[in-house]
Amino acid sequence: MISGVPEAPPEAQPEESVSERLLHAIVEQIRPVVVGQEQTIELMLVALACRSHVLLQGVPGVAKTLLARSLAATLGVQMRRVAFTPDMLPSDLTGTMALRGDELAFRPGPVFTNILLADEINRTPPKTQAALLEAMQEAQVTIDGESHPLDAPFLVIATQNPVEYEGTYPLPEAQLDRFLLQVRVEYPSAEHELQMLSLEREGVDPSGLKGIRTVVSASELAALVGEAQATAVATEVASYVIALVRRTRELPSVSLGASPRAAVHLLAAAKAIARLRGRAFVTPDDVAQLAPPVLGHRLVMTPEAELERFGPEDALRTALAEVPVPR
Numbered sequence: 001m002i003s004g005v006p007e008a009p010p011e012a013q014p015e016e017s018v019s020e021r022l023l024h025a026i027v028e029q030i031r032p033v034v035v036g037q038e039q040t041i042e043l044m045l046v047a048l049a050c051r052s053h054v055l056l057q058g059v060p061g062v063a064k065t066l067l068a069r070s071l072a073a074t075l076g077v078q079m080r081r082v083a084f085t086p087d088m089l090p091s092d093l094t095g096t097m098a099l100r101g102d103e104l105a106f107r108p109g110p111v112f113t114n115i116l117l118a119d120e121i122n123r124t125p126p127k128t129q130a131a132l133l134e135a136m137q138e139a140q141v142t143i144d145g146e147s148h149p150l151d152a153p154f155l156v157i158a159t160q161n162p163v164e165y166e167g168t169y170p171l172p173e174a175q176l177d178r179f180l181l182q183v184r185v186e187y188p189s190a191e192h193e194l195q196m197l198s199l200e201r202e203g204v205d206p207s208g209l210k211g212i213r214t215v216v217s218a219s220e221l222a223a224l225v226g227e228a229q230a231t232a233v234a235t236e237v238a239s240y241v242i243a244l245v246r247r248t249r250e251l252p253s254v255s256l257g258a259s260p261r262a263a264v265h266l267l268a269a270a271k272a273i274a275r276l277r278g279r280a281f282v283t284p285d286d287v288a289q290l291a292p293p294v295l296g297h298r299l300v301m302t303p304e305a306e307l308e309r310f311g312p313e314d315a316l317r318t319a320l321a322e323v324p325v326p327r
Contacts, residue, residue: 018223019049019275025215030070032199032208034063036192040183042276043293044071044157047180048221049228049272052265053136053156055121055176055297058185059163067185068117068157069209075221076214077114077153084124090131094141095148106143111135112150118158122168129175132156136178153221173256173300180265182297224275231271232281236326240284241267244291247319248299253310256300266294284325292316 023045027038034041040056044067047054056064065081072079082093095109110116111132121129135141139150158179160171176182188196200207241263249257258266270286277286292313299312 017227017275017278017280018220019045019227019272020278022216022220022224023276026071026074029074029212029215030067033070033206033212034066035196035199036188037063037067037185040067040185041071042273043181043183044155045224045276046269046272046290048153048155049224049275050180050265050268051153051225052180052268053158053178055179055182056157056159056185057162057182058159059161059187062185062187064159064185065117065119066206066209068115070212071157072115073209073212074214075114075153075216079115079117080110080113081117081119082110083119084121084128086123086125088124088128090128093128093131094135095143097144106146106148108148109141111141112148114151114153115155115157118156120160121158122160122170125169126172129169129171133175133178173298176297177259177261179297180269181293183293227275228268228272230280231274233267233271234281234326237270237282237284237287238267240323240326241270241287243323244287244319245295247323248295248315251315251318253302253305253318254299254315255302258295258298262295262298266290269294288320288325291320 023042026045027041030041031038044054056067058064068081069079082088091109093109093111095107095112097104098107099105116135118132121132135150135154136156139152139154140147141150142148156179160168162184187193245258245260245263245266248254251257266287267282269290270282273290274280274282274286295316296312299315301311301315305311305315
């Protein structure tokens with residue numbers, strides 16, 4: 001230090017946001033149980049921060065159910081799993097009026113929980129699939145004209161198998177639009193698969209599942225939502241979102257492009273992921289990275305495009321390549 005000149009204070013480190021801290025804590029708890037799915041965990045937290053829902057698409061055996069169980073354990077909230085089957089009725093999900101003594105009383109169904117795992121959602125008829133719409137959109141269920149609110153947080157994690165379609169009922173576009181994200185759960189890498197085989201187990205279940213601790217409080221969950229909502233968005237970035245969404249409607253390979261609600265969802269998801277990554281502002285990269293899981297399941301391709309095996313992912317790559325990125 002030069003004589004008479006005070007030493008400059010060390011550069012202050014930016015304070016870690018609640019969202020960033022929660023992501024690190026949750027990943028650390030789940031990693032010993034589910035190997036190699038950090039990105040999926042991050043996207044599930046994006047849905048939670050946006051008070052929305054996520055559709056997990058993947059073949060059987062890639063830990064979709066285990067992910068949901070592990071996330072619920074870290075949050076310390078109630079989770080229920082419903083196996084959607086062809087004979088399932090809407091009342092099996094939402095609840096029904098039952099006679100108790102001399103009076104009719106409402107008996108809540110499994111939808112009255114914090115995390116609902118809708119397993120193989122495309123295996124149940126449309127009327128039962130539609131029973132979820134009000135719960136997902138309004139966080140309530142109406143039975144015999146009376147509304148019954150759902151407790152917060154309420155997160156639907158639905159799964160479907162992209163390989164076997166026999167005996168299934170594909171979700172209509174209107175219901176797919178209620179999911180903030182569709183996440184493809186892929187096979188793990190060879191390295192991750194080797195780590196998975198080295199995990200201690202009780203039977204075939206990872207023994208580490210019992211050791212997952214609750215690392216999120218109710219106030220931190222509220223802060224997760226609040227931080228996402230308060231994330232700054234520049235006009236140029238908002239215009240980029242609109243340009244991407246509008247471009248999907250103009251592509252010749254797409255018969256039904258992304259809706260205005262898709263633009264709202266894309267920006268909300270970008271704000272949440274920015275916070276989870278330690279930033280208080282959205283970048284164009286956030287928007288571009290979230291575009292496939294937010295917009296992909298909302299696009300309907302033309303028959304000609306489907307014959308050419310040109311899917312929503314290809315259409316989004318085209319849109320991202322053609323829309324100028326703000327600098």
